[in-house]
Amino acid sequence: MTRMPVTILFRLAWRNLWRNYRRTLIMLGAITVGVWAMIFMTALMRGMVDDMVKTAVRSLPGHVQIHHPRFRDDPSIANSLPPPGEVLVDALSSDQVVGWAARVRVPAVVTSERDTRGTTLVGIDPEAESGLSFIADDMIEGRFLQSFEDDGLVVGRKMLDNLETKLGRRVVVMSQDAENEIIDRGFRVVGVFESKLETTEERFIFTGRKTVQSMLNMNEDVSEIAVVGSSYRDVSNLLRLQQVLGPEQELLPWYELDIYLGSMLTMMDGFVLIWIIVIFLALSFGLVNTLVMAVFERVREIGLMQALGMRPAMILLQILLETLLLLLVGLAAGNLLAILTLAALSDGIDLSIVSEAMQMMGVANVLYPSLQIGDIVLADVIVIVLGLIAGLFPAWRAARYQPVQALTTV
């Protein structure tokens, strides 16, 4: 007895939808534009955050990092790691790992003939770093380091300006060894890099890992091992490295290494949700209004259908189906439009006009929208679920009509 004659309900819903086709088209237009705005703007925001995270992750952290558990509180030589053992090297050669690098990283002071600056001296293995961090790609003058034994110094452009020195000149770098003795060493500036972020250009100076290790008497020890996987979004595979680590080794994902960046990404998800809901709310007024009108115009035939034996639940379902069809058509058009515009912009959007401001936020001049399937699904599901809830009110009103009243309404 409770079965629903779905075919006839669908037919009625579909034909009624196109009955006042002008009103339906206006509403469809609104849904299409709304859905387009949801998906398009979300892809832009995602693209922006993507760029920020990728830049930040490339400016050294990697996707996960291994350190001595106390290193983050006190980044001194005393809190170093032994070089990666055989088991760890084995684990790091798995498919999940795109690249990894062991580095020495110590607080240091760099002095030229004119000025002195605090910075971080990073000893790297340039071969391991290629593809992992930015420096090799962003050289503007001189050469990059050639091996882990290289004793040249690579500094940022801003640092070079600050020190008022030049490529080819010598500077003195001063730091502390494991016994807290001050050690200094002369370096020749062999290369200059630039970065999207000026602070990066001041924060780090680079030389060969071996050079730092022998300067500070630390044997083969390293400060951190940075590991990069296939995507910063999912580092769960990399976190499994924990299984092969000892107690004196700590493994942390990028979003815990850089809490600001991590919370940014979480905040972004919240933003996307709010944005989608706000647009939907704007749409919902039109939607409810359209449906109320559609029901109101049909009082008599709804009464007729009830008189002929359609139960109130069927009337309710019919109006909800009509709502659903309207939403589905609008969603299809909106999704298509968004995907097409984003495809047309896949070469990136040039933001150089506003780049000064954007650069301060760590965003590149060219913005690449990032279309995530999850965001499309989220937008579509929200529109359908909330749309049907909005449709409940007119549907409920229609189902409450008394057949005799409805039939005598002229």
Place this chain on the structure above:
Amino acid sequence: MSTVCCIDLCRFFVQGEQTVRALDHVNLEIDKREFVCLSGPSGSGKTTLLNAIGGLDKPTSGEVWVAGQRIDGLDKADLANMRLHHIGFVFQAYNLIPVLTARENVEFVMQVQGVTASERRDRSMALLKEVGLEDMEERRPAQLSGGQQQRVAVARAIVSNPAMVLADEPTANLDSVSAEHLMGLFVNLNEKHQTTFIISTHDQRVMSYARRLIGMVDGRIVTDEIR
């Protein structure tokens, strides 16, 4: 067993200070296969009585029995089911669903009942033929004349073999040729399908077809004659 039975049926409408007694203690029994005309001046309660019998309206007091079931206390869903399976309706006007074709309108009740597509098609085509509209099956109501629309409604009312058909002034909007045709159809169906007909009218031509003529005035039955 009677098809319809009304006991002390009252339906009052309260409008401000005034109470309109649209049905005033009506007692009525109609048997299977009867062909009944409700006659009386406008405002005498014919529509109200048909609505009460059809479960479209709740009486103020009294009882309504249809096919052995008391219906005045049923809820909306049960009333809809009762109408779906036992009663065919022909209203005075606005009988058809505008977005459906003539044949789809005839099939509507069967479709809600869950009759299979092929059986629906056979039965609706047979009845459209019987009412003389076999070439109009694909037309929408707006493309049909008033008389043709009423005939589609009649086909729909009887297509699922209901126990009775309630027709409220079915000829009111028809010219006399169409009206004669429609009444001929009713008589024919009454004899062929043994369907009970209750037709309200104040049209003399219609009354001449009736085998039982009930006269109403001010919500009361004043005459009831078998002819």
